[in-house]
Amino acid sequence: MDKLLIKASKPLQGSVRISGAKNAALPILMSSILADTTCYFDNVPELRDINTSLALLAELGADAKRVSGHSVEIDPSSINNCNASYDLVKTMRASILVLGPLLAKYGEANVSLPGGCAIGARPVNLHLQGLEKMGAKIDVEAGYIRAKVDGRLKGANIFMDMVSVGATENLMMAACLADGETVLENAAREPEIVDLANCLNAMGAKVKHAGSDKIRIQGVERLQGCRYAVLPDRIETGTFLIAAAVTGGKIRCENAAPETLDAVLDKLVMAGAVITTGDDWIELDMQGHPLTSVNIKTAPHPGFPTDMQAQFVALNCVAQGTGVVTENIFENRFMHVPELQRMGAKIDLETNSAVCHGVSSLKGAQVMATDLRASASLVIAGLVAEGETIVDRIYHLDRGYEHIETKLNGLGANIQRIK
Numbered sequence: 523m524d525k526l527l528i529k530a531s532k533p534l535q536g537s538v539r540i541s542g543a544k545n546a547a548l549p550i551l552m553s554s555i556l557a558d559t560t561c562y563f564d565n566v567p568e569l570r571d572i573n574t575s576l577a578l579l580a581e582l583g584a585d586a587k588r589v590s591g592h593s594v595e596i597d598p599s600s601i602n603n604c605n606a607s608y609d610l611v612k613t614m615r616a617s618i619l620v621l622g623p624l625l626a627k628y629g630e631a632n633v634s635l636p637g638g639c640a641i642g643a644r645p646v647n648l649h650l651q652g653l654e655k656m657g658a659k660i661d662v663e664a665g666y667i668r669a670k671v672d673g674r675l676k677g678a679n680i681f682m683d684m685v686s687v688g689a690t691e692n693l694m695m696a697a698c699l700a701d702g703e704t705v706l707e708n709a710a711r712e713p714e715i716v717d718l719a720n721c722l723n724a725m726g727a728k729v730k731h732a733g734s735d736k737i738r739i740q741g742v743e744r745l746q747g748c749r750y751a752v753l754p755d756r757i758e759t760g761t762f763l764i765a766a767a768v769t770g771g772k773i774r775c776e777n778a779a780p781e782t783l784d785a786v787l788d789k790l791v792m793a794g795a796v797i798t799t800g801d802d803w804i805e806l807d808m809q810g811h812p813l814t815s816v817n818i819k820t821a822p823h824p825g826f827p828t829d830m831q832a833q834f835v836a837l838n839c840v841a842q843g844t845g846v847v848t849e850n851i852f853e854n855r856f857m858h859v860p861e862l863q864r865m866g867a868k869i870d871l872e873t874n875s876a877v878c879h880g881v882s883s884l885k886g887a888q889v890m891a892t893d894l895r896a897s898a899s900l901v902i903a904g905l906v907a908e909g910e911t912i913v914d915r916i917y918h919l920d921r922g923y924e925h926i927e928t929k930l931n932g933l934g935a936n937i938q939r940i941k
């Protein structure tokens with residue numbers, strides 16, 4: 523199993539190209555199921571989750587392939603199977619996003635339940651209740667969601683009693699081919715939802731007000747393939763900015779989307795960074811500025827993203843003062859804390875808050891990656907720890923960060939992938 527060997531880094535310097543967003547690319551790939559003809563997607567990151575999605579679409583019968591580095595071509599016209607098997611679904615929760623499109627286009631879907639995972643139980647009740655409201659009959663048996671509808675799904679008014687990114691995406695995709703209008707209330711407002719809506723509209727869908735908490739979708743009979751480029755990854759961007767901040771460096775993220783990162787950039791400024799932005803770039807300068815702890819409370823967009831929580835815990839570990847990080851989205855998303863403690867971090871866990879007391883230095887250690895963003899926080903800590911840090915189980919990182927060690931080394935880090 524691959525590991526990362528990280529040596530203490532000098533201040534990061536230079537520029538790094540941000541990849542397409544994993545969390546936008548995944549639903550966008552799944553949306554191709556709805557189209558009659560070939561979809562061409564650009565700025566698709568090279569990630570394990572993207573390969574899993576292509577394998578899943580191929581299992582359904584689509585002709586799904588990467589045609590060059592960041593471009594993917596999916597011809598859905600050969601789909602002849604509506605079963606998403608446990609073997610693929612268990613490796614990637616976003617597989618649940620085939621449910622809405624398969625049901626809307628083919629009238630049936632059998633999708634393995636994704637199960638619990640490291641960061642929390644992550645139930646799918648909102649996805650199922652919304653589809654039932656649109657006329658689907660759903661049974662959950664033997665670990666599979668078995669969904670059917672006679673004819674087309676029917677447009678419906680759906681109020682989701684929690685804000686869910688995945689449920690909003692699944693229901694928005696299903697509603698595109700439903701008969702009549704669907705209104706999604708208390709919808710998630712993440713930039714990735716807007717990106718998916720833009721892609722669906724490029725296929726001929728009629729989705730309005732994505733990015734607000736009330737999305738209106740007028741169903742159409744057919745959708746066609748399109749060409750669409752995925753939004754830049756705001757979480758990858760934020761992760762690199764923090765890596766530069768903790769090393770006291772100065773970096774520029776190119777091909778970024780600053781407008782998607784307001785909450786994160788505000789916290790970086792509070793931590794002492796000088797941030798400058800342009801249309802598609804963000805520069806962070808931490809040279810000569812002391813790093814100060816920040817308080818964080820995660821919340822649905824436009825609040826502070828849970829996917830940046832672990833990285834800010836790492837920042838607080840080496841900042842001046844005490845910062846309290848409160849996780850409000852997932853019930854078990856502090857698995858990085860014991861690993862950071864092994865590196866000398868002073869953190870007290872109090873229910874859903876991590877109280878981080880900054881220390882002047884961390885010590886390199888052998889640590890275990892437990893989930894995607896927890897892994898990123900260990901890499902950040904490794905950059906500033908004395909000596910060597912070995913991060914084990916980095917398959918989590920490869921799920922969501924494209925060539926992370928190559929990109930960080932391009933900024934002056936010293937990271938090796940070892941067996």
Ligand SMILES: CC(=O)N[C@H]1[C@@H](OP(=O)(O)OP(=O)(O)OC[C@H]2O[C@@H](n3ccc(=O)[nH]c3=O)[C@H](O)[C@@H]2O)O[C@H](CO)[C@@H](O)[C@@H]1O
Pocket residue numbers: 544545546548615616642643644645646647648649684685686687688689710714828829851852853
């Ligand atoms: C591929 C992708 O885009 N993943 C992102 C997506 O995950 P995902 O879409 O799975 O996360 P959700 O927004 O659905 O989850 C938010 C909260 O709602 C709960 N919930 C969700 C659905 C449901 O039917 N019932 C229910 O109770 C979840 O357990 C969680 O506590 O949004 C999360 C929250 O921003 C991010 O951390 C993930 O990176």
Ligand SMILES: C=C(OP(=O)(O)O)C(=O)O
Pocket residue numbers: 545615616641829894895922
């Ligand atoms: C939790 C994440 O992803 P997923 O929903 O794919 O598990 C993440 O991107 O941080």
